[in-house]
Amino acid sequence: MREKRSEFERRGIALACVVQGTAEEAARFCGRHGVESLCLPDPQKESYRALGLGRASLRELLFASPHLKRRRAEAKQAGCSNKLEGARQKHSDIFQLPGAALVAPGGTVLWLHRGKHTGDLPLPDELLEIVRGFLPASV
């Protein structure tokens, strides 16, 4: 997301990444990826539950689907692959599924995505398309 961050900002979209750890863990992790200011900590995973995000099974992690394998490769190429160190963090749940939401000013959810596997999060270009679809005035 860091490469596309300015494009979202240019369109007037506030961008944030909720992560599972404490403020210190989030700052460390996100600082490593150059997106410290975007990361919001949710160590109790309250917002994950509120969003209805599920958890993967061990089988799904060990025997990745072709789509998950492709997403893992893309993440690795972008320098964002998951590492064992991260999985060991106190608040880190490796089975947690990701999600995303586009929210209108005032707080109404315009678009919602609940990941079906651990790599099921739209790519930045796909997210930009979604933003264009829902908020054409921001294009």
Add this chain to the structure above:
Amino acid sequence: MTQEVTVGGPAPELVYTSSAGEQKRLSSLWATRPALVLWLRHFG
């Protein structure tokens, strides 16, 4: 926060501690402009 979020409904609230130690609200993101929020899985 017991009601599950749906399209057309309110976005989830989250009170979090910033890296500066301040208590902040997720809803401040979309107070005046649209927001795209990603929920990442684990630290890596």
